[in-house]
Amino acid sequence: MxxxxxxxxxxxxxxxxxxxxxxxxxxxxxxxxxxxxxxxxxxxxxxxxxxxxxxxxxxxxxxxxxxxxxxxxxxxxxxxxxxxxxxxxxxxxxxxxxxxxxxxxxxxxxxxxxxxxxxxxxxxxxxxxxxxxxxxxxxxxxxxxxxxxxxxxxxxxxxxxxxxxxxxxxxxxxxxxxxxxxxxxxxxxxxxxxxxxxxxxxxxxxxxxxxxxxxxxxxxxxxxFLAPLRVRKIPGCGYSTSKKLASLGIETVTQLRNLSKQKLIKAVGAQIGGRLHDLAFGLDTSHVVATVREKQMSEEDSFKSCTAIDDVALRILSILRPLLERVRMRFQKHGDLPSTLRLTIRDRLSHQKTEQSKINTSGGAYFTTRTSRQTTIPLGFFHPENKKQEGYCVDHLMKLFFKMIPRKNQRFHLTLINVAVARFQAFGGAGKLGKQHGIDSFFIQSPTKTAPSSEDNIPTTRMAHLEHVKHTTDATRISQTARKRKFKTPPSFFRPRPPVQCTSGERAPQPERRQPAEQPVEPEPVTAEEIDALYITAARVTP
DNA sequence: ATGGGTCCT
DNA sequence: AGGACCC
CATH class of the missing domain: 3.30.70.270 (Reverse transcriptase/Diguanylate cyclase domain)
Structure with missing residues (x-):
């Protein structure tokens, strides 16, 4: 046996x-x-x-x-x-x-x-x-x-x-x-x-x-040992699940054992429910999964208040710089680059006293929901030799911000900003250029004149200009499509993993989700004026 | 709460 | 994209 x-x-x-x-x-x-x-x-x-x-x-x-x-x-x-x-x-x-x-x-x-x-x-x-x-x-x-x-x-x-x-x-x-x-x-x-x-x-x-x-x-x-423990002690049974269980009168592992698996799954879902039921009896077949590298990298800052566009740009930039530094270090070591850029914010005004802000029993603290937008970026964008990546990133991130705070005069009250990169893929050799094309073709663009749309006023201040970024998309579309062919067929680094051996009695590994086919998007070109505006901003970040 | 991360829905 | 979880 x-x-x-x-x-x-x-x-x-x-x-x-x-x-x-x-x-x-x-x-x-x-x-x-x-x-x-x-x-x-x-x-x-x-x-x-x-x-x-x-x-x-x-x-x-x-x-x-x-x-x-x-x-x-x-x-x-x-x-x-x-x-x-x-x-x-x-x-x-x-x-x-x-x-x-x-x-x-x-x-x-x-x-x-x-x-x-x-x-x-x-x-x-x-x-x-x-x-x-x-x-x-x-x-x-x-x-x-x-x-x-x-x-x-x-x-x-x-x-x-x-x-x-x-x-x-x-x-x-x-x-x-x-x-x-x-x-x-x-x-x-x-x-x-x-x-x-x-x-x-x-x-x-x-x-x-x-x-x-x-x-x-x-x-x-x-x-x-498990019998008298509060369910909250079980790894995987967090704040939300333990509240759901408490509403059923279940607070300890012993009580959890007396709830049928069917009822448990109905209350907290199949994944968590199935696992919790097993764990209550000490049954745990989950494997040690060897850690390779981070699948994403992020930097964030939280603060009392951020209510102005220029402050958003400023904070984004100060978060972005150490993140880009980390991306560079990782590229030197492992030769891979991210192809997803994400902005996450926590906005008090979007979640004021709604059902989305919950009260924590212990401290009475608020959990305000975060919202995020992400965009795909061409492989090579984050290459250390792309001298304009900082500018392009701020550009992209401000656009993502305006996707979440869309109205021109919409008030906001941010308490957190997070910038993340994800979906790392091998690119060339570690720290080396992609020689066959020349690295420049991946990201260097001739300056494109932006034309403000008819009803917009031409921005007169530096920060109005930053806000103006969101209206520049149409003017740059032609040059985008012209260059798109270069990124049409990116190398796929999502090779299927070899099948994992599964000994009898152990839980089968979860099937891997298919990655959707990639369709990289050109970064929006930034005008010389915008770059200048950015660097004036940048100078203020690190006096 | 902080400043990160993971996986599931 | 959000939610829940982990530290």
């Missing part, structure tokens, strides 16, 4: 990640209370700070009362955190290629093969390392401090699963320990880890003992 719990999954969670990156970079901070600030919030803090009563997402104005000597570092530039996360990802890949990243600071590792290799070499371990969950009444026990034989008699009956997972998890606990130790010794980072037979339970296990500790969860204890 096939093993009931064939896999060994390790979940690694870096301790207070942003704060740790700062402490590794500047060891003086290590034993002092440290908080990381973004806007008016301490988004995370180290453990000395937590001991003083500082916590995540604490408003900065509360800090003086609880910890007046808190050292505060600005965390609004994520660059170093991203880089640290990449280093950690690479390090973990040195142990196994099967590493999946979640956010910047969490990683799933499927160590099934590592466990098998180790067991083949007759290197069977006689005990666990780290904590092992043994139920509520027994509490967690630090295994090194116990003085017992390798199968503790008091619990022998309960955790002796005949499928062999007991030995595999024991080996897995040692692998997790080695990984954590090497992570600390090579990069200086401490992490907490959970070890079990599935992703969800490994993740939940790791949360039991933090920081810099690890916990193994044996299958025999999974049901009992």
């Amino acid at each position: 096939a093993a009931m719990h064939p896999r060994t999954i390790v979940h690694i969670d870096l301790d207070c990640f942003y704060a740790q990156v700062e402490m590794v970079a500047d060891p003086k901070l290590k034993d002092k209370p440290l908080g990381i600030q973004q806007k008016n919030i301490i988004v995370t803090c180290n453990y000395p700070a937590r001991a003083r009563g500082v916590h995540k997402l604490m408003y900065i104005n509360k800090v003086p009362k609880v910890c007046p000597d808190l050292i505060i570092r600005d965390g609004s530039n994520l660059k170093r955190y991203r880089e640290a996360s990449e280093k950690i990802l690479d390090h973990l890949r040195g142990w196994t290629p099967e590493v999946e990243r979640l956010g910047m600071d969490e990683f799933f590792l499927d160590v099934t093969h590592m466990v098998a290799d180790e067991q083949e070499k007759m290197e069977k371990k006689l005990d666990f390392v780290g904590h092992v969950y043994r139920g509520e009444t027994l509490t967690l026990i630090e295994t090194q401090t116990r003085n017992e034989s390798h199968v503790p008699s008091c619990t022998a009956k309960v955790h002796h699963c005949r499928c062999g997972c007991y030995q595999r998890l024991m080996t897995g606990s040692h692998i997790a320990q080695r990984i954590r130790t090497s992570l600390y010794q090579t990069l200086g980072y401490t992490a907490s880890a959970g070890i079990s037979v599935g992703k969800m339970i490994a993740k939940l296990s790791g949360e039991l003992k933090k920081p810099n500790q690890q916990t193994t969860m044996l299958p025999a204890y999974i049901d009992g």
Whole structure:
């Protein structure tokens, strides 16, 4: 008979990640209370700070009362955190290629093969390392401090699963320990880890003992561990789903187990419902999907108020520049470029006191809906040698903005702007030009005179000119169609993946959605005056 | 809330 | 394009 719990999954969670990156970079901070600030919030803090009563997402104005000597570092530039996360990802890949990243600071590792290799070499371990969950009444026990034989008699009956997972998890606990130790010794980072037979339970296990500790969860204890948990604790059951469940009177996993799968699916949909039902019983066959590269990149800024067009242009530009820098870095490293550009905004005036703004039970905070528009851009547009990409991008993004705020005198009150690029495709060689055509043909355009449409006034101010961009489309259409042929048949980099092997009992992989055929669009030409206007604006962004 | 990301509908 | 989820 096939093993009931064939896999060994390790979940690694870096301790207070942003704060740790700062402490590794500047060891003086290590034993002092440290908080990381973004806007008016301490988004995370180290453990000395937590001991003083500082916590995540604490408003900065509360800090003086609880910890007046808190050292505060600005965390609004994520660059170093991203880089640290990449280093950690690479390090973990040195142990196994099967590493999946979640956010910047969490990683799933499927160590099934590592466990098998180790067991083949007759290197069977006689005990666990780290904590092992043994139920509520027994509490967690630090295994090194116990003085017992390798199968503790008091619990022998309960955790002796005949499928062999007991030995595999024991080996897995040692692998997790080695990984954590090497992570600390090579990069200086401490992490907490959970070890079990599935992703969800490994993740939940790791949360039991933090920081810099690890916990193994044996299958025999999974049901009992999950039973009293609030459904909201289950990964995948977020704010909205837990509210829907609460309206059915369901707040705990035990209550969830007593709801039929049919009713659950009716309440929250087939995908989430089916998965939640399984997870309630600890059944989790989801795979560790090796993380490759980001599928999109975005930069955003939130603020109290942005109500003027020129302010929009200004903020877009200041967001755009670091994003373009990231696109360049990625191109140097991987030789791919994005072909989608997206603008997302949060507009208070569009969502005022409508049903779209919900009240959060905990803080009474507002969730205002974001709206977005995106456009396809020719491959090569983001090539580092396209000197006008900044100008073209602002042009495109302002057009996208006017798609969302269409009326000329429409008032708006933005509180967030996000610019994203997506749909990366290989382009030439890393950092090299597409030699066959000459890179210039992809984006260099002769200046095109724009003619204002008849009823429009010719803009007299710089910012009116920026707004004017949205009316220039017709005048440039002829030159567009003339050049369109060049982009008619872009190389397709969406090759079908080889079929994934599916062992019996495991969930079949989701069929991949077809990408619609690409029809790249020319960037709108920008006049010399518009470029000038942009650069006057740009000069104001970085004085 | 922040400033990112993912996948599903 | 939006919604829900994750950190």
